[in-house]
Amino acid sequence: MSISGAGFLLFLTAAALLYYLVPKAYRRFVLLAAGIIFYLSFSPAAGLCLLFTACFTFGSALLLGRLHRLEKSALDGGDADRKAVKARFRTRRKRLLAALLTVNFATLAVFKYLDPWLAELNDLFGLSFRPLNLLLPLGISFYIFQTSGYLIDCFRGRVEPERNFFKYALFVSYFPQMIQGPINRYQSLAPQLYEGSDFDADKIRLGIELLLWGMLKKVFLADPLADAVKEIYANYTAYSGFSVFLGAALYCIQLYADFSGGVDVVRGASQIFGIEMAENFKRPYFSRTLDEFWRRWHISLGEWMKDYLFYPMALSGAMGKLGKAARKRFGADFGKVAVPALCTLIVFLAVGVWQGPGLANIAYGLYNGLLMSFALLVDRRVRAFKTRLKIKDSSRAYRLFGVARTCFLVVIGRYFSRSASLYDALRMLWRTVRYFGEGLGEGNPFTAFGLDGGAWARVLFACAVLFAVSLLQEKGIRIRETLAKKPWYVQFVPLFIAVALLVVFVYLNTDYTAIAYVYESI
Amino acid sequence: MQKLYDILNENWPDIDFEKEEKLIDDGVLTSLDIVMLVGELNDAFDIEITADELLPENFNSASAIEALVKRLTAE
Structure with missing residues (x-):
């Protein structure tokens, strides 16, 4: 279920309707069920990995909490040397945390790194390790980091370990964050999930606007650049150094529109449920x-x-x-x-x-x-x-x-x-420096890799819109909030344009092919 | 606590520590600044500030840093 697709929008609408229809106390169960359905729609087998992490970190946090309680009892019991008691328990907690984090990150290592590193070893030393051919579970990098952060916060005593498994499972499997984060903190996300939100039309509208904005970034800026970037990185030897550099610059734009667009979609989806997730981008290309x-x-x-x-x-x-x-x-x-x-x-x-x-x-x-x-x-x-x-x-x-x-x-x-490998990256750099102007006089270097004049015009227009919006945000203007103060028909115009663009160019367009988010495979 | 203000003013002369109340929240001090500051404080006051103490409320202002140093010195 791609988060750009109509299927996701239907799923989101159904989940939101159900969420607000059931009493507030049961709303978290709707989110938990939605998370399970959403995850299993990608891969039932990967669901087992998620379940293991949820069970393991749930139990681990309880163990860390138990050590905190034992320490408190020892201190309350009037043990004379408080400093020694604290030091003793801190060492025990540290050892336990080290073991727990090792297991948690080992899951990530096995699924994400083992096969590629075995292949690398085979290549380097002529060995013949057989790959395990494991499937990379969706969002594993994000949920392993999120749960590890939770364990460290429990170790530090900043978070009280959750005792209800179903609540904790919701924190781990909350579906908007499953594709590409952001990596949320337990302290800020969990209370919102567990408590449930009241119906708030303004918040829902803000969420829909953010979601649509993210989709526009993905569909009208990231996706049109994807093929050109792929072509240059795959066949860089066929292009001038200038084109290679241009390809890397275009990739910067593609990645930003793709990743920040995806995060806007998931943060917007979350806002529909009245739940705020961590911010992931603050106009990075304005950095000095x-x-x-x-x-x-x-x-x-x-x-x-x-x-x-x-x-x-x-x-x-x-x-x-x-x-x-x-x-x-x-x-x-x-x-x-x-x-x-x-x-x-x-x-x-x-x-x-x-x-x-x-x-x-x-x-x-x-x-x-x-x-x-x-x-x-x-x-x-x-x-x-x-x-x-x-x-x-x-x-x-x-x-x-x-x-x-x-x-x-x-x-x-x-x-x-x-780039495909370190060797390719270094050769691309060499090509940029050594053959920067090669063949620049023979043909148009901007269209050589398949991005024709019309496509360039559309991309430049999308870039200009994104730049203008970013510039306003840099000046401290909160666009959606400012729009919310205008009459309803003014608020309706950008919403209508966004929906119309998506319907015409994506959902009714039989030629449109959805492209996976770059960070989906992380 | 003059020593604390000397450390702050010597290392970050552009920051007005008398007025700033959101050194962390507003990103006035970055994580690199914090690590340098903690190293200086540990040496100057013979204390051990651990990662557990690195909360915005402990570093948002000079008075908050002073309170942290006093607490750890007393322990």
Whole structure:
């Protein structure tokens, strides 16, 4: 059931009708049933994997909660050495958490990484491991991260473990988040799911608008670029370096429209049920630095990495010692940034692995991590340099320069994240540099890969609309909320246009072929 | 607690710590800043700020950071 398809819209409508028809106390059961039906419509076998994760993490959280209660009893019992009691229980909880997370991530490793890595080993060392040919369960990367976050929050005592399995199963299987996240936090999502929402026509309309906007992004911007991008990445040796670079830039636009469009669809669908999900994008291509880009792109993954990997690692005893040693050996300035720089590198390696099992993905993580670590290490010198040249960060020219530089670095990164292998990514880069202008005089480089004049015009128009909307949002204008204050017939116009466009170009168009979301296969 | 303000002002001279109440919520301090700050605080006050303490309410303002340092010093 594709979330762009009419089937999904019918399913969503039926679920929403039923949700608001049953009494509030039972609404969560409607969502749970909808989640199970939705998931099984993709693959019944993969449902077993989801069920295992739900059962395992449910029981695991209860064990962590039990340790918290035992600690509290020991402390209440007047044990003299409170510090020792706390330290003892913290060690026990840490060991338990380590074991639980190992099992949880092992599920992901087996389904997502084992076969590709076995194939890689076979290639590299001439071995003959037989692949397991396991099916990649839908949304596994998202629900493993979401449940692992829940376990860590239980370990930290920030969340009380859920004792009702059916409630917890809803948190894991809430259907709008199953395709491509966002990675929700238990504290913000679960209470909304369990309590149920009152019927609110305004919220429902806002949800429908967001859903339609996401569909428009996918259908009129991401999908028309998909074939051209695929062609360039598959046959880059046939194109000039300029076209290869253009292909990577087009992929940046395609991926943003695809992923952010998909997340708009699922967040909009969720808002129809009155449930707010985590925001995942804040106009990332307006970022002035790569660091800012990553705070605006796939925000829920970035926040997960920050809270559950970056902070614990950077504040660990080992990193503390390393920081001190660096300060002693290289001076205070370097010592201060050495640990954050190293941890940034490791976090981005993890982001690369999260994207996929190939070496190109790891290189993608390394590329981003190295650039950001380097920026951190030279930050003081750059600031001094700018002061000497009287360059102000707030000046319009410098801001534009920052945005252009960030976009360029992001485009180069996409050579790695989209190409078939690391070898191909490096050859594409080489081609871009070495043969940048090759054959540019012979024919039109913009249409060489199958995107004709009409298609370019449509894509550019869609880009212009997206840019205009993003610019308004950057200026702090909340478009849907502003529209909601207008008379009903004014509110109706954009809704009508969106529905008409989708009906004519998608649902009544027999030539239209739905293209899967890029992050569906993650 | 002058030492705390010295650390803050020396490392982030552009931020007005007397006024800022949403250092984390508004993204004034990034995660990299937080890690650097925690390293400085741990050294200066001989405390151990763990990842569990990294909640926005503990770092949103200079007074919140001061309260955190005082609590951990007392423990």
